[in-house]
Amino acid sequence: xxxxxxxxxRQEPPILDSKFLDWKFLEWKKSIAGQRGKxxxxxxVLVLLVALTAWRCNVDxxxxxxxxxxxxPLVGMFFPPEWxxxxxxxxxxxxxxxxxxxxxxxxMCLSLPCALxxxxxxxxxxxxxxxxxxxxxxxGLPEIVQMLLLIAxxxxxxxxxxxxxxxxxxxxxxxxxxxxxxxxEPQMLEAVAGTGATRSQVIRYAVIPQILPALFANGLFxxxxxVRAGVILGAIGAGGIGYVMMTAMNSMDYxxxxxxxxxxxxxxxxxxxxxxxxxxxxxxxxTPR
Amino acid sequence: xxxxxxxxxxxxxxxxxxxQVNFTVGRGEFVGILGSSGAGKSMTLxxxxxxxxxxxxxxxxxxxxxxxxxxxxVKAQELRRARRHIGFIFQGSNLVKRLTVxxxxxxxxxxxxxxxxSWLLGFKDxxxxxxxxALDRVKMAHCAARMAGSLSGGxxxxxxxxxxxxxxxxxxxxxxxxxxxxxxxxxxxxxILQPLSHExxxxxxxxxxxxxxxxxTRAIGxxxxxIVYDGPAxxxxxxxxxxxxxxxxxxxxxxxxxxxxxxxxxxxxxAVLHEGVTV
Numbered sequence: 072x073x074x075x076x077x078x079x080x081r082q083e084p085p086i087l088d089s090k091f092l093d094w095k096f097l098e099w100k101k102s103i104a105g106q107r108g109k110x111x112x113x114x115x116v117l118v119l120l121v122a123l124t125a126w127r128c129n130v131d132x133x134x135x136x137x138x139x140x141x142x143x144p145l146v147g148m149f150f151p152p153e154w155x156x157x158x159x160x161x162x163x164x165x166x167x168x169x170x171x172x173x174x175x176x177x178x179m180c181l182s183l184p185c186a187l188x189x190x191x192x193x194x195x196x197x198x199x200x201x202x203x204x205x206x207x208x209x210x211g212l213p214e215i216v217q218m219l220l221l222i223a224x225x226x227x228x229x230x231x232x233x234x235x236x237x238x239x240x241x242x243x244x245x246x247x248x249x250x251x252x253x254x255x256e257p258q259m260l261e262a263v264a265g266t267g268a269t270r271s272q273v274i275r276y277a278v279i280p281q282i283l284p285a286l287f288a289n290g291l292f293x294x295x296x297x298v299r300a301g302v303i304l305g306a307i308g309a310g311g312i313g314y315v316m317m318t319a320m321n322s323m324d325y326x327x328x329x330x331x332x333x334x335x336x337x338x339x340x341x342x343x344x345x346x347x348x349x350x351x352x353x354x355x356x357x358t359p360r
Numbered sequence: 361x362x363x364x365x366x367x368x369x370x371x372x373x374x375x376x377x378x379x380q381v382n383f384t385v386g387r388g389e390f391v392g393i394l395g396s397s398g399a400g401k402s403m404t405l406x407x408x409x410x411x412x413x414x415x416x417x418x419x420x421x422x423x424x425x426x427x428x429x430x431x432x433x434v435k436a437q438e439l440r441r442a443r444r445h446i447g448f449i450f451q452g453s454n455l456v457k458r459l460t461v462x463x464x465x466x467x468x469x470x471x472x473x474x475x476x477x478s479w480l481l482g483f484k485d486x487x488x489x490x491x492x493x494a495l496d497r498v499k500m501a502h503c504a505a506r507m508a509g510s511l512s513g514g515x516x517x518x519x520x521x522x523x524x525x526x527x528x529x530x531x532x533x534x535x536x537x538x539x540x541x542x543x544x545x546x547x548x549x550x551x552i553l554q555p556l557s558h559e560x561x562x563x564x565x566x567x568x569x570x571x572x573x574x575x576x577t578r579a580i581g582x583x584x585x586x587i588v589y590d591g592p593a594x595x596x597x598x599x600x601x602x603x604x605x606x607x608x609x610x611x612x613x614x615x616x617x618x619x620x621x622x623x624x625x626x627x628x629x630x631a632v633l634h635e636g637v638t639v
Binding site: 256258259261262263264265266267268269271272275276277280281283284 | 409411440441442443444445446448450451454455456457458459463467468469470471472473475478479520523527
């Protein structure tokens with residue numbers, strides 16, 4: 072057996088009929104031509120869409136060019152940054168950081184029950200549908216829109232910002248977690264349920280240990296996002312570094328605005344570094360092997 | 361004592377996965393259920409533990425104190441009470457991978473712990489010590505502090521048995537416990553299950569007639585949902601052939617279809633190819 076199979080592989084591959092090769096070549100040409108045609112159609116549609124929007128929105132190339140010409144000298148006005156203003160900005164910077172952190176923690180805590188109620192292998196279908204709709208609503212409303220609605224309720228300040236960020240954190244985290252819960256192997260849940268455990272015990276001992284790493288990893292991602300979103304919400308009334316930047320720009324104090332921008336960049340950079348560090352630690356500790 | 365009487369599992373289209381299955385298992389028995397894939401072995405075991413509700417029939421388990429637990433036609437709470445007394449060892453991996461091995465063993469007792477306590481306090485040290493004893497019985501005590509997800513397939517299977525032992529059930533059910541492990545581990549697992557059956561009956565679904573003949577006290581053969589053999593574990597070759605359905609060539613034809621290559625170079629196809637060139 073062994074020697075004959077060796078012999079088989081030593082043989083030359085069969086010489087193919089040249090007509091067969093021609094036919095395959097033509098087939099390949101055809102398929103390539105089809106792909107090219109499709110690509111051309113897509114490109115044409117895209118160009119038409121851009122042209123249509125430019126026409127409908129009165130995009131004026133002239134104003135773009137003059138804006139750039141005017142803008143370049145303006146860039147010089149941002150420098151040097153107003154270093155002396157840094158001390159006064161640390162407090163608003165802290166407000167933005169704390170707002171992002173609190174919103175992330177609140178969002179993580181509240182997203183867990185929402186995720187459980189939104190997953191098909193834990194919750195009854197009706198509850199799941201309602202919860203999924205609620206999550207979709209939260210995800211559908213951008214933070215800024217939520218913020219504007221909440222300002223009407225709470226007035227200006229960090230509270231509406233915190234609530235807006237928490238709500239949108241719940242929306243994102245609950246969706247990701249619900250998907251993670253639905254991916255848990257059914258046998259694992261059955262094995263725990265098969266010992267006579269109640270549904271709440273199955274959640275406690277099979278679901279939560281399995282999704283906890285996902286909760287923390289996604290929560291850390293959300294923290295980065297919340298820092299950046301917090302700056303924007305600050306500009307429209309939640310206070311913090313975003314508000315400082317906004318007022319500086321409005322009063323044409325460009326050097327101060329530059330300082331605020333630098334601080335924001337530093338904050339975003341470090342929040343990303345810290346969350347990256349924590350995430351690798353969590354995933355290394357949690358994954359098998 | 362386990363009584364399974366006339367259970368039927370029917371698909372909505374009328375096909376019967378389990379058809380009028382009847383058997384009684386008593387003390388000291390180690391029953392091996394044999395049959396080809398899809399014959400209804402696992403489904404029968406799932407019915408016993410109530411993970412699948414049979415369309416007809418009754419299943420009851422009687423303890424030595426005379427109490428009877430049913431897993432058919434009961435409410436959820438009563439089913440949970442019955443499940444506490446059934447040690448189910450699942451096919452393949454079924455441990456909670458991100459819990460430690462010892463915690464996985466202790467999960468066997470969840471049915472005896474109030475949900476409030478399991479959320480607020482967790483397990484007690486006394487329970488952990490008892491779980492260590494169960495873990496030692498399957499020779500896995502050295503892995504107690506490891507994460508369950510880091511174990512090999514055979515080790516996981518042994519921990520799953522420890523979980524069932526810790527449950528102190530009235531009956532053990534094992535769904536293909538040795539299918540996903542190597543022969544040496546399979547031997548080890550079978551020689552853990554065999555002594556268990558001296559105190560508490562064990563029912564296992566197997567794909568290995570040789571292992572059943574070696575370790576079990578009784579064999580049940582299932583073919584297309586029906587019991588076709590119930591007797592000593594040493595099964596005559598002709599009876600084995602009948603259990604696995606010689607005439608029923610389904611699986612063989614499947615293999616041929618997936619392996620078959622389109623006959624590219626036979627004359628009929630070439631003719632078509634040449635036509636293609638001229639187009």
